[in-house]
Amino acid sequence: MPDVMTTSNLSETMKNWVELYADSLYSWTFHKTSNKETAEDLVQETFLAAVQSFEKYKGESNPKTWLFSILNHKIIDFYRKKSSNPITLENDNASVFFDNDEGWKDEKAPKDWQEDDASLLDNEDFNAVLQKCLDALPEKWSMSVKLKYLLGKDNEDICQELGITTTNFWQIVHRAKLQLRNCIENNWFNN
């Protein structure tokens, strides 16, 4: 097959794919990284990588699935580069919430929220507060909370990618959750 032919086919296919899939790739990445520039860069890199390894794609899977698998590797790489030092429990905040006997401190103990039913999750204002509280977490913690939701990644994979033990991972998620809960209580339920 002449080269020109292949090239123009490939470029047509890619153009098509950009049209069809760039939106969902972008919104997924934006949610994983909370950053516009990063999301744009990673989506672009995904298409460039797709062209370069197009021979490996033999139409066996849905193009969208294939693009997402490239993208998810890029997202994990992005986080891995960011956390060049392993994730640790430095600044452990447990003592903020618990006393020396590991019981709740009175002022930090969960208060009655009263209206924490599912309908609240449709409330845009509430979701904005939740997003703000998530963004306010120390980077390494929010990373472990966010990575937890990466499609098809189970916890052991994440721990391996980030170079932490599973026990450490649970503790980090726990500390992040403590802080998140407290932030929501102060900014939503106490208002």
Added chain:
Amino acid sequence: MHILMLSCLKATELIEKRFHVKLSFKERLQLRMHLMMCEKCTRYEKQSAFLEKGIQNLANTHFHTENLDELKLKITKKLEDLNEK
């Protein structure tokens, strides 16, 4: 300390762990005993489950409304450059 007694710190750690993996028999027993006696951790459990749903809900909602035409153009252009080389 009794073998079945958990501190609130340990109990809430188990609550978080349970969202994602099955606890061992001993852990389940310890947690159930603790929650029977501890109102604060019971409250935490309920609220944390709610937040879990909330985070997942945020991750699933694609509420971006940006116009991505510019990005698409940029990528298409890059891809063309790549092909010309």
